[in-house]
Amino acid sequence: MSAPAxxxxxxxxxxxxxxxxxxxxxxxxxxxxxxxxxxLWLASRLAAENLALGLDPRVVDRLEATPALYGDLFQARKxxxxxxxxxxxxGLPRSxxxxxxxxxxxxxxxxxxxxxxxxxxxxxxxxxxxxTAPNPEGEWREAPxxxxxxxGGTLECVFAIEAHFFAELDESRELAEAMAGVEALRAEIQxxxxxxxxxxxxxxxxxxxxxxxxxARRTTRRVTALVRATGELARGNLAVRVxxxxxxxxxxxxxxxxxxxxxxxxxxxxxxxxLEKISGWQDVARRLAHEIKNPLTPIQLxxxxxxxxxxxLAAPDPAFARLLAEAGEIVREEIGTLERxxxxxxxxxxxxxxxxxxxxLGDFAEEYARASPAEGLAAGLExxxxxxxxxxxxxxxxxxxxxxxxVRNAAEASRPEPARIHLGVSRTTARAVLTVGDExxxxxxxxxERIFDPYFTTKSxxxxxxxxxxxxxxxxxxxEIEVGGRPGGGAQFTLSFPLSSPSAAGPARPS
Amino acid sequence: xxxxxxxLPLLLLAGAALASDGAAVPVELGSRGGRLWxxxxxxxxxxxxxxxxxxNGLTNVVSLHVALLPEGGDEPAALFGRVVEVxxxxxxxxxxxxxxxxxxxxxxxxVVRGWEELRGLLADARDLxxxxxxxxxxxxxxxxxxxxxxxxxxxxxxxxxxxxxNPPSGVRGATPSRSVLGAMASxxxxxxEASEARLFHTRAFSGREVPAP
Numbered sequence: 137m138s139a140p141a142x143x144x145x146x147x148x149x150x151x152x153x154x155x156x157x158x159x160x161x162x163x164x165x166x167x168x169x170x171x172x173x174x175x176l177w178l179a180s181r182l183a184a185e186n187l188a189l190g191l192d193p194r195v196v197d198r199l200e201a202t203p204a205l206y207g208d209l210f211q212a213r214k215x216x217x218x219x220x221x222x223x224x225x226x227g228l229p230r231s232x233x234x235x236x237x238x239x240x241x242x243x244x245x246x247x248x249x250x251x252x253x254x255x256x257x258x259x260x261x262x263x264x265x266x267x268t269a270p271n272p273e274g275e276w277r278e279a280p281x282x283x284x285x286x287x288g289g290t291l292e293c294v295f296a297i298e299a300h301f302f303a304e305l306d307e308s309r310e311l312a313e314a315m316a317g318v319e320a321l322r323a324e325i326q327x328x329x330x331x332x333x334x335x336x337x338x339x340x341x342x343x344x345x346x347x348x349x350x351x352a353r354r355t356t357r358r359v360t361a362l363v364r365a366t367g368e369l370a371r372g373n374l375a376v377r378v379x380x381x382x383x384x385x386x387x388x389x390x391x392x393x394x395x396x397x398x399x400x401x402x403x404x405x406x407x408x409x410x411l412e413k414i415s416g417w418q419d420v421a422r423r424l425a426h427e428i429k430n431p432l433t434p435i436q437l438x439x440x441x442x443x444x445x446x447x448x449l450a451a452p453d454p455a456f457a458r459l460l461a462e463a464g465e466i467v468r469e470e471i472g473t474l475e476r477x478x479x480x481x482x483x484x485x486x487x488x489x490x491x492x493x494x495x496x497l498g499d500f501a502e503e504y505a506r507a508s509p510a511e512g513l514a515a516g517l518e519x520x521x522x523x524x525x526x527x528x529x530x531x532x533x534x535x536x537x538x539x540x541x542x543v544r545n546a547a548e549a550s551r552p553e554p555a556r557i558h559l560g561v562s563r564t565t566a567r568a569v570l571t572v573g574d575e576x577x578x579x580x581x582x583x584x585e586r587i588f589d590p591y592f593t594t595k596s597x598x599x600x601x602x603x604x605x606x607x608x609x610x611x612x613x614x615x616e617i618e619v620g621g622r623p624g625g626g627a628q629f630t631l632s633f634p635l636s637s638p639s640a641a642g643p644a645r646p647s
Numbered sequence: 648x649x650x651x652x653x654x655l656p657l658l659l660l661a662g663a664a665l666a667s668d669g670a671a672v673p674v675e676l677g678s679r680g681g682r683l684w685x686x687x688x689x690x691x692x693x694x695x696x697x698x699x700x701x702x703n704g705l706t707n708v709v710s711l712h713v714a715l716l717p718e719g720g721d722e723p724a725a726l727f728g729r730v731v732e733v734x735x736x737x738x739x740x741x742x743x744x745x746x747x748x749x750x751x752x753x754x755x756x757x758v759v760r761g762w763e764e765l766r767g768l769l770a771d772a773r774d775l776x777x778x779x780x781x782x783x784x785x786x787x788x789x790x791x792x793x794x795x796x797x798x799x800x801x802x803x804x805x806x807x808x809x810x811x812x813n814p815p816s817g818v819r820g821a822t823p824s825r826s827v828l829g830a831m832a833s834x835x836x837x838x839x840e841a842s843e844a845r846l847f848h849t850r851a852f853s854g855r856e857v858p859a860p
Contacts, residue, residue: 336828
């Protein structure tokens with residue numbers, strides 16, 4: 137006997153997918169991959185076309201040209217400011233006292249002029265004016281413009297240029313540089329998008345495969361179990377059973393049907409085996425009865441002759457007469473025992489065929505209790521019936537023999553106390569059940585296994601045929617008999633018979 | 648130091664690319680502190696037509712990789728890399744230049760007023776440190792240079808990744824919102840060698856031709 141596999145190996149064996157599971161998983165993967173493959177191609181095209189749209193060379197060129205446009209704008213502004221500074225210089229009054237008001241007036245009339253100063257040749261400020269009011273165009277940066285004055289010195293002007301130009305310039309430069317980078321990497325970007333799509337599709341296909349395998353496994357695990365169980369059944373293992381699980385689908389129904397089928401096959405086999413065994417024992421009983429019965433009569437006759445001759449003696453020996461009388465008593469007692477044994481053997485060997493007729497098991501049990509006063513008086517016999525009819529096909533005469541055997545056994549088991557025997561009648565979905573229980577010491581488990589074997593008995597005077605006969609009769613009714621313990625103590629025999637509908641009740645098929 | 652370490656893979660990549668030949672350029676060799684210093688005249692790499700490109704107000708990147716190889720050989724004995732970022736300031740009307748190389752890994756900033764001055768700065772590749780002079784031995788050597796304009800640098804790659812992962816981030820004031828697919832695509836985005844590279848080589852020389860300081 138090989139050692140059981142370690143749990144990890146058992147898990148691996150259990151996790152190994154079956155061909156059916158692989159087929160379903162493969163089908164799901166294919167079903168997922170085929171459209172995904174097409175999507176991959178579409179994604180590639182989409183990425184290429186989007187990049188082509190986003191990276192239109194004209195757009196990229198315009199973006200790259202934007203800083204130069206700002207350069208042109210700045211150039212224009214610088215020229216304008218230089219021109220305005222020159223105009224200011226030309227109109228500069230000769231009188232130093234008038235320069236200040238002139239510059240102030242210039243600030244007020246010249247747009248964006250923030251400060252104007254006249255510097256001497258030494259660089260000292262001779263006159264200046266400054267606009268301290270906020271710039272109406274918002275934040276600004278200084279744009280200087282210098283003009284050399286004819287008489288020496290310099291007119292230094294500071295104009296405002298909008299700060300947002302520089303921010304926009306930086307932004308457009310960054311964007312243009314980013315677009316230039318994207319343009320340089322256009323082919324690689326397209327490939328990276330395809331790679332990303334492929335990765336996503338592969339992950340999706342993997343998930344689909346795993347999901348498919350998991351879904352398939354939920355169904356095929358039970359189908360695989362059924363296949364394995366069928367193989368076991370084919371190898372003769374009638375103890376095999378399949379767990380139908382909690383589902384209510386067709387596979388679960390199939391599993392339940394399989395279990396029912398196996399149970400019926402097992403019962404049929406047990407019945408056949410038992411009946412064959414009983415048949416063999418009946419043959420043995422017939423021969424034994426014949427072999428025992430034949431010499432009994434000559435023995436009895438021979439002894440009777442011996443007694444007759446002794447009685448004719450003129451002077452019989454009193455001691456011998458006593459001996460003969462004792463011997464005769466023994467011989468007749470033993471012959472009587474042997475004749476009873478032969479009778480039982482013959483009865484066992486000549487069990488009649490079952491001739492079932494429609495009956496109600498509850499009525500039959502009550503009828504037995506009423507019509508068997510001997511057993512009824514010897515024991516306290518009570519019948520408990522479940523509500524409702526229990527229509528069965530019974531051979532009343534043979535079933536009375538069965539009940540008589542069981543009741544007698546129960547009564548004997550309870551001795552010396554008076555027996556209390558309980559007959560119970562109930563029904564399940566498909567069976568009518570008759571129980572015969574007592575309050576005796578019960579039957580040990582090791583005895584239960586052999587209790588229906590012919591000639592097996594625990595009693596000193598029993599033949600061991602009563603329960604064998606009972607079982608044979610029950611089996612011939614298509615029923616089952618089992619022995620167990622009675623709740624509350626004692627032994628209990630349970631007989632179950634197939635229910636027959638009252639309208640269709642007829643002779644049961646002989647087993 | 649970290650920037651120098653980042654430059655190393657680029658240098659190795661460039662070294663392999665420098666195996667191919669290109670136009671001949673003049674070279675000036677010298678030694679200082681026992682090391683070989685070279686100066687290349689790469690004027691042909693910066694023709695007049697590039698003026699418009701460099702004056703477009705965007706950041707233009709010039710990468711220069713120089714390899715010291717045995718004459719006729721492909722295995723570089725020394726590599727030197729330099730990255731120059733050039734941006735024309737349209738308000739100040741001048742170029743702002745940022746030079747990064749092993750001598751100044753954090754970069755040094757220069758301001759150039761005119762195109763010719765900028766062109767000279769870019770073309771005059773000086774102070775190229777090519778390792779110990781003693782390593783030259785008795786063999787003959789050659790310098791090969793690779794000049795790329797706006798290559799796909801690590802910075803550009805990172806910036807592009809951020810852009811496709813979060814497109815609105817390129818626009819000021821936009822609400823940051825990450826694109827899931829874009830984030831995946833950015834993660835899977837690889838660099839490319841798509842930029843145009845110009846290759847140059849010098850005459851062959853030996854260690855004896857390197858003048859003493």
